[in-house]
Amino acid sequence: MTRYRRRTAHRSRRDDPTSDQRPRIVVVGGGFAGFYATRSLHRLVRDQARVTLVSPADFLLYSPLLPEVATGVLDPRDIAVPLRQALPGVHQLYGHVTAVDLDSRTVRISPRDSAPHDLAWDRLVLAPGSVTREFDIPGMPEHAHGLKTLPEATFLRNHVLAQLDRADALPDTDAGRREREELLTVVAVGAGYTGTEFVAQTQHWVRGIASRWTTVDPADVRWLLVDVATQVLPELGPRLGRAALKILQRRGVEVRLGVTVSAATGTSVTLTDGTVVATRTLVWSAGVAPSPLIAALGLPTSRGRLVVDADLSVPGHTGLWAAGDAAAVPDLAGMTTADGQVPVTAPTAQHAQRQGVVVARNVAASLGIGSSKRYRHRDLGLVADFGGTAAAARPLGIPLTGPAAKVVARGYHLYALPTIPARIRVATDWLYASILPTRVVQLDTVRAEDAVIRSAQSTGIYADT
Numbered sequence: 001m002t003r004y005r006r007r008t009a010h011r012s013r014r015d016d017p018t019s020d021q022r023p024r025i026v027v028v029g030g031g032f033a034g035f036y037a038t039r040s041l042h043r044l045v046r047d048q049a050r051v052t053l054v055s056p057a058d059f060l061l062y063s064p065l066l067p068e069v070a071t072g073v074l075d076p077r078d079i080a081v082p083l084r085q086a087l088p089g090v091h092q093l094y095g096h097v098t099a100v101d102l103d104s105r106t107v108r109i110s111p112r113d114s115a116p117h118d119l120a121w122d123r124l125v126l127a128p129g130s131v132t133r134e135f136d137i138p139g140m141p142e143h144a145h146g147l148k149t150l151p152e153a154t155f156l157r158n159h160v161l162a163q164l165d166r167a168d169a170l171p172d173t174d175a176g177r178r179e180r181e182e183l184l185t186v187v188a189v190g191a192g193y194t195g196t197e198f199v200a201q202t203q204h205w206v207r208g209i210a211s212r213w214t215t216v217d218p219a220d221v222r223w224l225l226v227d228v229a230t231q232v233l234p235e236l237g238p239r240l241g242r243a244a245l246k247i248l249q250r251r252g253v254e255v256r257l258g259v260t261v262s263a264a265t266g267t268s269v270t271l272t273d274g275t276v277v278a279t280r281t282l283v284w285s286a287g288v289a290p291s292p293l294i295a296a297l298g299l300p301t302s303r304g305r306l307v308v309d310a311d312l313s314v315p316g317h318t319g320l321w322a323a324g325d326a327a328a329v330p331d332l333a334g335m336t337t338a339d340g341q342v343p344v345t346a347p348t349a350q351h352a353q354r355q356g357v358v359v360a361r362n363v364a365a366s367l368g369i370g371s372s373k374r375y376r377h378r379d380l381g382l383v384a385d386f387g388g389t390a391a392a393a394r395p396l397g398i399p400l401t402g403p404a405a406k407v408v409a410r411g412y413h414l415y416a417l418p419t420i421p422a423r424i425r426v427a428t429d430w431l432y433a434s435i436l437p438t439r440v441v442q443l444d445t446v447r448a449e450d451a452v453i454r455s456a457q458s459t460g461i462y463a464d465t
């Protein structure tokens with residue numbers, strides 16, 4: 001038998017799950033936690049177990065750079081890291097896991113274009129991440145857009161351009177002026193990093209492409225950022241929050257704290273203080289909620305996140321682990337609360353990535369390979385980019401703003417992108433963006449109905465949603 005035939009015979013025996021007697025490890029979710037779990041598991045268990053990754057898409061989305069896709073600084077493909085290339089040799093299935101049977105040890109996979117089927121597991125790692133947190137607010141499901149996926153980022157970019165283009169073409173009549181006000185107002189709910197970065201970067205971008213319009217001046221656009229909290233960017237602490245607020249206000253962004261949206265229509269939003277704002281653009285970034293798959297499990301949760309021990313295992317269920325935004329992981333490096341409770345880790349990529357590596361180690365340990373460990377990581381600090389040279393960062397607790405923060409923010413993203421080709425693509429696009437005219441064409445159009453949260457984030461596909 002030639003070497004090629006021997007190799008293909010060996011591979012096809014291994015790819016046939018019925019003849020493969022090795023333990024079956026299934027990882028659900030190809031985001032930060034799932035990707036790093038799969039990559040580490042593949043290296044640790046080698047041929048001693050069959051590792052399968054189940055993901056709806058064939059890429060890891062580097063979501064911290066989504067606002068830069070929404071402003072065309074980056075091409076969508078720059079932040080979509082191909083799973084097949086980054087995880088060679090790993091068995092991959094594309095589709096959503098819509099149910100987990102803990103007794104028969106199977107997951108139900110619903111591919112986009114074919115019939116659902118079951119997959120058996122001996123070890124299961126759940127890392128389905130989170131979705132945009134929705135509230136029971138009239139009009140929100142139909143009119144609010146999240147910023148969690150590439151279709152949403154692409155839609156928002158095209159939508160903002162289209163609103164300004166339409167306003168540019170309106171006659172100077174009473175009706176025209178009324179419509180212009182709706183078209184030229186952008187409302188973002190949630191002053192965390194997603195909402196703040198979106199407003200700041202989009203405002204900066206629109207100012208930089210003023211020559212696209214003849215009657216519309218970017219200064220005519222009303223940017224409104226609202227949040228029930230009393231601070232902008234609470235993730236970065238009060239000092240940087242105040243600095244971010246000043247940057248936004250200097251740029252003419254209206255920041256309304258202590259209020260939120262109570263109703264939305266296609267042409268207005270009503271705030272909880274009774275103010276009605278005429279707008280056709282409502283961006284929803286008021287926090288995240290764990291993937292609805294977690295609620296469908298019927299297991300104990302904390303604020304919707306699956307309760308796990310410090311080694312990321314699900315208590316009382318041998319062979320089951322969870323990591324990332326979907327899991328309530330005890331934060332052993334955090335400060336215990338006044339009543340002696342250990343806090344849980346924040347839903348960040350920084351934690352998800354490191355939890356992925358630890359969960360892989362612990363799954364391997366359950367197979368007798370190496371030893372297990374508890375998850376412990378001290379936060380390295382977050383970064384926020386406001387477009388241009390404006391940014392805020394708190395690396396290792398040191399507060400920075402301006403160009404120094406920008407360098408830290410960009411350096412952090414280049415370090416955190418999981419592959420070298422992705423780093424080169426992003427760095428090259430940043431270089432182009434700094435020397436070439438800003439990109440303004442509307443490509444990859446996404447229909448408005450495909451960009452509402454339920455469709456873009458597939459939140460309605462689970463048994464009890």
Ligand SMILES: Cc1cc2nc3c(=O)[nH]c(=O)nc-3n(C[C@H](O)[C@H](O)[C@H](O)COP(=O)(O)OP(=O)(O)OC[C@H]3O[C@@H](n4cnc5c(N)ncnc54)[C@H](O)[C@@H]3O)c2cc1C
Pocket residue numbers: 028029030031032033034054055056057059060061062063064065066067095096097098127128129130147148193194291293323324325326347348349350351352353382383
């Ligand atoms: C705009 C934005 C900016 C951000 N900025 C930062 C930042 O600066 N720093 C930082 O640390 N964090 C940041 N975050 C948060 C960070 O992206 C998340 O904390 C991180 O992605 C969580 O990793 P995860 O693996 O838990 O989930 P994800 O990375 O979201 O991955 C979950 C994966 O599971 C898949 N999935 C979902 N449901 C299923 C299912 N039923 N079956 C199979 N697969 C499923 C998803 O498609 C996805 O591939 C930002 C997030 C956003 C949206």
